[in-house]
Amino acid sequence: MASLWVILTIALPWLGGLVVWLLGEGRSKVQHFMAVGFSVASAVAGLMLLTVITDEVIVSIPMGTLFGEFTFIPDMLGVFLAIVATAIGSLAVIFSVDYMRGEAGLGRYYSLVLLFIGAMVGLVLSGSLLALFLFWEITAFCSYVLISFHNDDEKAVRGGIKALVITQLGGIGLLVGALAIESQIGTYQISDFLSRFQELPQNVLIFIAFTFLAAAVAKSAQVPLQTWLPDAMEAPTPVSALIHAATMVNAGVYLLVRFYPAFEGVQGWKSAVLVVGLLSALIGGLQACFASDLKRALAYSTVSQLGFMVFAIGLGAVFASQFHLLNHSIFKALLFLCAGSIIHALGTRDMRAMGGLRTRMPFTFLTFLIGALALAGIPIANGFFSKELILEHAFHNGPAWAYLGILLATGMTALYVVRMLRLVFFGQPGAYSIHVDSQRAMKVSLSVLAFGALTSWLLAGQFSSSLLASLPYQTWVDLSTVEMLSELIAAPGTWITLIVIAASAGVWLFWKTRDREGQRIQPVSDFILAGLGFEHLNHAIVRGVRALSNAATLTQTGQLQWNLVGLIAALFLALSMAVWSMT
Template sequence: MLQFAWLIPLLPLLGFLINGLGRKWLSKSVIATIGSGVILASFVFSLILFLDVRGGQTGSGVVHYFDFIRVGNIHIPFDFQVDALSSIFLLIITGVGFLIHVYSASYMHSEPTEHYGRYFAYLNLFVFSMLLLVMGANFVVMFIGWEGVGLCSYLLIGFWFKNNDYNYAARKAFVMNRIGDLGFLLAVFWLFAKVGSVNYSDVFSSLQTLSGTDITIITLLLFVGATGKSAQIPLYTWLPDAMAGPTPVSALIHAATMVTAGIYMIARSNVLFTASPVTQTVITVIGLATALLAASIALRQNDIKKVLAYSTVSQLGYMFIALGTGAYVAAVFHVMTHAFFKALLFLGSGSVIHAMGGEQDIRRMGGLKGKMPITYWTFLIGCIAIAGIPPFSGFFSKDAILLSAFAHEGMFHQIVYYLALGGAMLTAFYMFRLFFTTFHGPFRGTHEQEHHLHESPAAMTIPLVVLAILSIVGGWVGIPELMMKGGDRITHFLATVIPMHEGHAVSHRTEWMLMGTSTALVLLMIGLAWSRYGKYKEEKETTLGKTLGNKWYVDELYDKVIVHPITSLGNWLEEGMERTGIDAIVNNVGRGVQYLSRQIRLVQSGQVGSYVLLMVVSILLFFVYQFFIKK
């Protein structure tokens, strides 16, 4: 099957071309069938490939197709690498992607046919780019996919382009991602300058040719790229604004797949990052700060999608904590479980928004439990999973991350553990605040909204049910050894890409205690959320609450410190340099030429006598110059 790996990204690309070019002539049913069908076919091929990798039938896993660049000593092949890590991501991208495509077929059905086709074309192009990112066998092919998902994110955030606020959100995402991409690009140039290759196999086997300073700078630059794509401090503010796009887009791109690209890149480059303790410490600190900051902001958000957006930023922070503490498998594991429950939560929010006629403010909801039973129960499963209650998927991946911090010696990692545990408590509280406010208590919307409340159609609820099942059982591939012998299958599966650490850092008794403590604290926070929001009461406005509601005024700070000075500088350059400087010089040259032309034109009078006189005077001047002036 390895020789047919190229079909996996090619099929979504074909879907993009067919739907994109034929959007004015194809019917909605044909567009949805093509858009979803190519992703399903890619999923089937990905599943076959996964089974081959699991059975050890793929050899080195590198497939060469052609030379992408060959100029002098520069040789960059267009190769795919299919191994344990990429095969897991292939299943996540195509599996969750297919469910979201099916959901979109119903959710976006009210769009005009032409825009419906445009939407599915963009989604297919995104899946193609994401598959290219994870299948590339070198940093250049990864970067092509990396830029592709950034472009698709811009196109889908600004899908409703007639709304200027949405266009601004798309532009903001694009610019902030470009900042991170510059770091990635510089790291690739540095690697090529030092190693002479960008192939993973060549780079990772040539560590001895790199100094400690080289490795630190390269990994820090790669991390800058990851902070942009995976929304970490300071490049995280684009993600909450990205909720301007359609809800299925939020589920696919800004929860399940694209934002995990940074985690994939670091996990793929684990050999480099393990060799730089400085970078790992920086990653841990940034991940922890992001997890806590985003969780605190989510406590007082009232837009159902904004709560989930900040939850995504916070969970990405936990993945970076795992990467920073060397628990690369735990990070990948949390990517997988997070894809299931966060896609479920976003699609569940879309079902609620659909029933509420576009309303997104949870203060105007309430009492939806009886009207939307499937959405209610699936959303509850998603909330339990993200809170980390056993045996749901989030419990196992969250426990692996917390354990990775606790297992390290030293005060620093102990502080990381306790703060991360506090962040997990905040997660449980704000998610169940969202759940109780939305589905319990009295209905607080309009009578017209209440009259039209209904459960979503099957095309939307079936993906919810499938994702709910995955949110329950998805974590069972990483059951700790103390619960089941040989239960941690994901660690063994990824051992060919991410080396296993020998020995057991903490005793089983300690691990049981850590699990029990975190679960008890999470249940306590759920109880507090029920006591506060089980029967809805208007929240009192406090100074802290207002600060959290305004996102710690980070956007305002960025505007004041970065945006306004740059805008002012741009205005000054436009007025002081462009208009009164460069433009003035060009315009005055033009005016001077026009003036001289007008004056010289007067010489052409049409009178022969004047022409003869000018000739005689010119000859006399010529003779005077030749005989008396020229020496």
């Protein structure tokens, strides 16, 4: 029975993808229906996984001697992420019914989204490193194709390729690390590695720990490889919500958590993770304060929030990090879908052209507000609790600079959330015309997510104990919801944080920037929006490679005799090497 649910959760979306693709263009009604049906079915199958949680191998597919076995283990960590992927996936698909209505290439769109959902589930459930890498790459591939879904748009194509190349660069880290593990312990099974990692030589373990960190940094858009995520916002908005906010970008965090028991003791690894997380939280937050594009602002905020999670792992607060991951997935998906709704209605993504939407799109405003409260960390919404847990850990266990830094990042979060609300929903209406608020299918998704954003923190205790029960190698303190609440209320850090949040929210509320923002700080904001120079670095690398490749083509002179010189020169080189090897 257990294996059935595992297989169904992966196979249903893939089957659905195939069916939707085979239906072909021109049958959009059936395609919408099929896509929703299959994604909801997979979400149900994903929820059923909760009944079979175990740390044993449930499904095992032999791939031949050279490739080991592909195993699947539905432990709580995996199942929880699988549920996030399938549930938010199905909500994004439902949202797409309205969002993508009338778009061309619907079959391609849905089949890739469904392929992605299946791959993401596979990624988090797989117990074999090779399978993990395989699914890891499939998610990157889906992300690339979906970012550049509008192939006619040059920006979308560039964004897609950039995302692909950067995440693949990170993928090299995972590949190299996985192969190093395999070469040392002779198997691809993650559980074998976690139980036997002490056998590895210390330097190899350090190597693996840092290559995995590199993979996580690229996938989760952390500094210094964060530049692809804002550019990925050219994707259709449900895709941004699903892949670039709620699921795929979490894969890096997942990787760190999954291997945390092995790397915990590695010298310098935790502080490296801490620094990466903190820097990402700060830089992402700073950029979000200046972005004028709604989706990009949300993307910067995603970088920042993922930074919080990575930061928490660096502190050793694994549960806090996973709890924040859960909450972030919900409220960020909600925010993105709201943004999608707005963009769909207005036809622009520029926040400066919006304004006054509070009255025009009341439903969207309400849901966006819930998401925004969660993001800013206002009590009652889920974001508050997980963020507070992280801050508490930083307050008690972390160095002072880390606490101050993360506090600053929290303040910045409140700052850009208020700015966003203000620009989009308050103030003078821009020059737009709206016919409707969110459409029906959109409303379904938004209300489910808004409900989740308000209530998911109630699950904290349950979540913590089941995580603890099914992960044999992880160690942390079990925490019930009531304990969490009372602890948070009593803690001094919470009040400091709330004051910071309130203060920074206040700053923007009373700062009438709408008109001034444009001129006075243009150079500063340009610099910040260009990723504090990281963007320039990217461009320089691309330009350098381009120049190198143009130089390389000069060697193809088209003259036979230069070709023959190549032959003689090769002979000369090989002979020199041979002689050198003899002496």
